[in-house]
Amino acid sequence: MSIVAMLGLPLLACLLLTVILSYLGLHVLKREVIFIDIAVAQIAALGAIAAHMMFHVHGDSPQALACAVGATLLAAAFFAVARHRVSRLPIEATIGITYAIVAAGTLFLIGKSTCGHTHVQEMLAGSLLWVEWKDLVLTAIVFAIAGAGFIVCRRPFQEISDNYEEAANKGRNVILWDFLFYALCGLVITFAVRLAGVVVVFCFLIIPATTSALFAKKWHVRLLIAWAAGTVASIAGLLFCQWMDFSAGVSVALFLGVLLTILSIVKCTRQDRSRNE
Numbered sequence: 001m002s003i004v005a006m007l008g009l010p011l012l013a014c015l016l017l018t019v020i021l022s023y024l025g026l027h028v029l030k031r032e033v034i035f036i037d038i039a040v041a042q043i044a045a046l047g048a049i050a051a052h053m054m055f056h057v058h059g060d061s062p063q064a065l066a067c068a069v070g071a072t073l074l075a076a077a078f079f080a081v082a083r084h085r086v087s088r089l090p091i092e093a094t095i096g097i098t099y100a101i102v103a104a105g106t107l108f109l110i111g112k113s114t115c116g117h118t119h120v121q122e123m124l125a126g127s128l129l130w131v132e133w134k135d136l137v138l139t140a141i142v143f144a145i146a147g148a149g150f151i152v153c154r155r156p157f158q159e160i161s162d163n164y165e166e167a168a169n170k171g172r173n174v175i176l177w178d179f180l181f182y183a184l185c186g187l188v189i190t191f192a193v194r195l196a197g198v199v200v201v202f203c204f205l206i207i208p209a210t211t212s213a214l215f216a217k218k219w220h221v222r223l224l225i226a227w228a229a230g231t232v233a234s235i236a237g238l239l240f241c242q243w244m245d246f247s248a249g250v251s252v253a254l255f256l257g258v259l260l261t262i263l264s265i266v267k268c269t270r271q272d273r274s275r276n277e
Contacts, residue, residue, distance in 0.1 A: 007238045007239075007241075007242060009131050009132070009133070009136060010128050010129055010131055010238055010248050011234060011235065011238055012136055013128060013131045013135075013136060013139070013195055013196065014128070014196075014204075014230070014231075014234035014237075014238070014252060015230075015231065015234065016136070016139060016140055016143055016195075017192055017195070017196060017200070017201065017204045017230070018204060018208065018226075018227055018230030018231055018234060019143070019147075019227065020143045020146065020147055020188055020192075021188070021192065021201065021204040021205045021208075021230075022204070022208045022209060022212075022223060022226035022227055022229075022230055023147075023150065023223055023226075024150075024185060024188060024205060025204075025205045025206055025207075025208060025209030025210075025226065026161075026209050026212070026219065026222055026223065026226065027157065027158075027161045027181070028205060028206070028209065029206070029209050029210065029213060030161035030162060031091070031160075031161050031164075032090075032091070032092055033091055033092055033095055034092065034206060035092065035095055035096060035099065036079075036095055036182075036185060036189075037189055037198070037201055037202045037205045037206075038099060038198060038202060039075070039095045039096075039098055039099040039102070040072055040075060040185065040186045040189045040190070041189055041190075041193045041198045041201070042099055042102045042103050042106060043071045043072055043074075043075045043098075043102050043186075044068040044069070044071055044072050044186070044189070044190040044193065045068070045106055046071060046102050046105055046106045046109070047064075047067040047068040047069075047070060047071030047072070048064040048065070048067060048068045049106060049109045049110065050067055050071075050109060051063050051064040051066070051067035051068070052064060053109060065190075068190050069186070069187065069190055072183070072186030072187065072189070072190055073183055073186065075098070075182070075186060076179050076181075076182035076183040076185070076186050077179055077182075078098070079091065079094065079095065079098075079178065079182045080174075080175050080176075080178035080179035080181075080182055081175060082094045083164070083174075083178060084168075084174055084175050084178070127197075128195070128196045128197070128200060128248040128249040128252070129241070129247075129248035129249075131195060135194075135195060136195075138191070139191050139192070139194075139195050142187060142188070142191045143188060143191070145187075146184045146187050146188045149180070149184045150184060153177065153180060153181075156172055156177045157177065157180075157181055158219065159172060160172065160174055160177055160178065160181070189201060189205075192204075196249055197249050199249065199250070199253055200249040200250075200252060200253050203252070203253040203256045203257070204230060204256070207229070207233075207256040207257065207259075207260050208225075208226035208227070208229040208230040208233075208256070209222070209226050210260060211225065211226065211229045211259065211260050211263055212224075212225035212226040212229065214263060214264060214267045215263075215267065229256070229259055229260075229263075230256070232259060233252060233255040233256040233258075233259045234252055234255075236255045236259075237251040237252030237253070237254060237255035237256070238251065238252065240254075240255065
């Protein structure tokens with residue numbers, strides 16, 4: 001089997017993740033909700049496992065997917081209201097507490113479920129190398145819908161990401177816009193995790209956006225840099241995976257980290273040279 005035939009679909013999956021998660025990552029960094037990915041993934045997993053136990057269906061069934069998405073929508077409403085009503089508690093702390101509680105509930109259900117451990121393994125590691133066309137098409141449709149939502153709502157989303165208090169003072173309905181943002185975020189992350197697993201999705205969400213923040217301040221420039229970083233790391237990671245017979249998801253995550261490290265060193269070196277001149 002040629003490299004193109006073997007790695008073509010995983011590369012397309014990585015490019016899909018790069019396009020949507022890099023943009024989402026810019027907002028996540030601005031809003032300081034770094035662990036929203038892990039929390040939402042855990043909430044979606046809880047919904048899917050609950051569906052398995054109640055309806056005796058597989059984790060990829062429509063019932064499990066509907067429960068997972070429903071759980072993330074409830075979480076979106078909670079995060080939106082909590083940020084506005086509980087101003088003394090940072091939203092990141094709220095997300096962390098939610099994750100801890102939901103993780104405990106998930107572990108409890110896993111202990112009662114007949115195939116819970118398998119579901120957790122798939123959620124963490126994913127199956128990027130064995131992705132199929134039907135998975136890509138469904139994910140692409142969902143990402144396109146979410147992407148359209150981000151485009152239509154880009155102005156209020158960006159205003160709230162840049163300065164929450166200022167947006168509220170201008171009359172923005174921050175609870176409504178935050179709910180829409182977290183709902184779209186939850187939809188994207190739920191399907192992304194089904195495609196690649198929590199670890200890879202978290203890396204695509206945070207690392208390209210962080211890389212772009214080293215070199216630019218304008219949103220559109222940062223987005224282009226993030227897309228480029230995600231693409232380069234995806235290609236390098238998948239080639240490394242083929243060469244070393246290694247896990248595809250782990251390889252891509254590794255090269256995202258390596259790329260960030262190299263570019264950080266380059267940035268620091270340039271700053272030191274400019275100071276010495």
